[in-house]
Amino acid sequence: MLTALVLVPVVGALVVALVPNNRKEVHLPLGIALAAMPLAMAGYLFWVFAPEPGFQFAVDVPWYEPWGLSWSLGIDGISMPMVVLTAVLVPIALGASGSISVRTKEFIVYTLLLEAGMFGAFMARDLFLFFVFFEVILVPMYFIIGIWGGERRIYASMKFFIYTAFGSALLLAAIIGLAAMHTSEFGTTSFALADLTNVSMSGGTEKWFFAAFALAFAIKVPLFPLHTWLPDAHVEAPTAGSILLAGVLLKLGTYGLMRFNLSLFPQASVDAVEVLGILAVIGIIYGAVVAIVQPDLKKLVAYTSVSHLGFIVLGTFALTSGSLQGAVIQNVNHGLTTGALFLLVGLLYDRRHTKKISDFGGLQKVTPIFAGFFLFMIFASIGLPGLNGFVGEFLILIGSYATVPVLAIVAAFGVLLAAVYFLWAYERVFTGEPDREENRAIKDLSIKEIGLLAPLAILVLILGLYPNVLLDKIAPSTEATLDHVEAATGYVTPAPGRLSDVFVVGEAGE
């Protein structure tokens, strides 16, 4: 099943590539239809996913035995939401690409390959395999930005590529090193995550390995001060590229931190709580402050990503039940809301060919439905109770307060700043009188565009009103991660950081 999930988009890409060039009109519908298949599969996975710790639907096929490589996939409560998120966003991103008129076929091929890579990265249980997917993702994304991007697309795509490749280079060295240590300790070479967690190492070595992994993922997140590639990449990327970049690719960083850093290097993770927490909080505040003054709507949304992902990193390293769950669910929330915001900005750009906030004004009167969706997504992103953003940020802040109270308090100001930058931007773009001639001619959302946004809005609402749909499936895995960290290091989560502190013992885990 999971293997099929990776292969379906690859086969889909081949199918699209084989369609003749002169049948332009079928390319996009075919691409969307092909992207709907993984969506159906992911939906099924979500449905049957049991709320238990450990990997489900595991696949294990030896790949090259002398090196201990295996095609080993599986999903647990941390990766399952990411897989579903990817499956949801790809068809929407493709649907939003109607404005791409040149080389449409190639675009769809790259997007589908990107999807396969993302699935693989989230499901890999073998570090070699993970690295393969992690790195392969760069290529299609690079082409998507570089070919269909804005004016400075080549600069932006190059920066994106070099930045992330630099991070993954050290990750590769660290993976090689871990495997070598496993070989010398146990006599067999293995890259399986489960095997490598058993490798014993001295504190100093662990710190170095932790640093290599953390650097690779921190660049991807991006964590302050490694974020400078992000605004460039986002501003230049086409709409679909931005949606997938913000919605899924950045999550590889936060996912990697939680999946690999916490489980492979528990002691170093515990030691790094303050450093990474402080960087995350700087990112939250810095991203928000910079977002306030952006004159470009897309750049504004890009900087809000820096801010929001800071919350996720803070939640990951706060190491409490609440903060970890919050981090996972916030991954999903941010993907949905920011994906939708980029989609909206992209639709606006298609209509008006500008992203400058000062070029707009009074759009509320011209395009009420558009403004409605925009406001809805802004509220979700700010964290209005009843919408999904609230659930994630609330869990993260409450959870972090138990471990790093000062940081949690400072981070809470980030929520406040979010209201400032978003509402001020909304005010400048949508309220008032449409005083410019061009703005009065802007069309409101078409049925098709509403069709793209509505699923996102519905998911935002469901996760906001009844987050347990997802949280119940996440919790066992985050609890297991936390148990692992506690068992390996003697770290004790400060009360009331664990679920068992809050609920009657025996109820939470069963």
Added chain:
Amino acid sequence: MTTPEISWLAIAPELVLALGAAVVLLVEVQWKPAIRVLGWVVAVTLFVALGLTVWQWVSASDSLASGDVSALRAFSDMILMDGFAIFGRAALLVVTILGVAAGWQFFRGLGRRGAEALALVLLAAAGFSIMVASNNLIMLFLGLEVGSISFYVLAGFSRESSKSDEAAIKYFLMGSFASAIFVYGVALAYAGTRQLTILGLGEYFDDFVVSSPAVILIGIGLMVVGLGFKVSAAPFHSWAPDVYQGAPSGVVGFMAAVAKIAGFAALARILITAFPSFDNSFLPVIAGIAIISMLLGSTLALVQGDIRRMLAYSGVAHAGFIMTGVVGGSTSGVLFYVVVYAVQLVGAFAVVAVVSGPSSSGSELSSYRGLSRRSPLLSGSLTVLLLGMAGLPVTAGFVAKFAVFSDAWANGYQWLVVIAVLTSVMALAFYVRIIVIMYMEDDDSEKIAVPNTVKWVLGAAVAATIIWGVLPASLLDLAADAFPL
């Protein structure tokens, strides 16, 4: 004393190659046939030689299985028929086949002189193939010279271009100098041990402890310098950019690839088999050469405006990466890497030969602008090959890098691996630069027609890059079996 039994099989491929070269020349003199006929002669020669190599592999595996190792040592220990030699020889032959096909436009364009060029290609293949299989260092030197001298001539084959002359002279002067240094190294090693064979040296150091190894160490050093020149490792690389740029592009890919395979095979065999007891003395030096090559190659490749010079400097960087594998002390990683790289290089130069013309004309990066529109086949293949050289996953280049880096890490050179992964990011930058030019800049020049032979070469190179990347076992198992005696 009995006459030693002659095992013809051990040198059968070289015999066929030399015979083929002679046939090509004689047929040309006698009948002056169309160049296509000579092409068929060359093809048959190469495929027969390859068939014999496969036969050798089977026979060698049988001997190893039955424990009869002596059958693998032919001609009084001059030539070895171990897996290492056979694997290297097969790689050389495959690359030669690809090289001739890729440069077919060049050979055809030479007219009556095509026969000479084809004969030289076969002689070069024979020479380097002997070099890979030699146990005796003098024999190895002879093979090296037969191959190198053929190359000097080939480099100057575009007579109308002064660049080609310059390349040939430069290559010849520096190359002879390097060969002399290599021989001097051999002489010193002999002076210190009275051993000329690689296996003999290994056994000598098993039996004796050398109290003052200075002479031997200098000998090893000189041999490394000589071979380092052939594989264009920094700081012995200065000939490479000019030769890559000046020599006809129809043959330069083949020349570079073959020289890399043979040079590294010889280097790995000598260092790993003959002098393992001096590990601690020369491995740091090799590691140093590796670092200089990687850094210098990647840095200078970044600023080149000509794709051939860029490939030359990237070749320097690759020499560094392969040296990392030599430091790792395992032959399988080195063999895998060098074969993968050689195939990719021949493929890349096949594209260059089509886009920039097969002789010695310039090949500015700007002539690749918008190649994705002018010929999706060429740009797509070149992209895969360049990403393969850059070592991105799903290509064989990644597996190769992974193999040599793992070996080096396991052998205690962690710092070298860290430097190597960082330089491979730099390397990524200049490969990607070409991809940018091909895909993201537009140009309205006319479409490019691709000759069929080039299509075949590109198909093979791209398929190899991807198949060995996804299912590395197909080549890695062979490379692992191809250990030296």
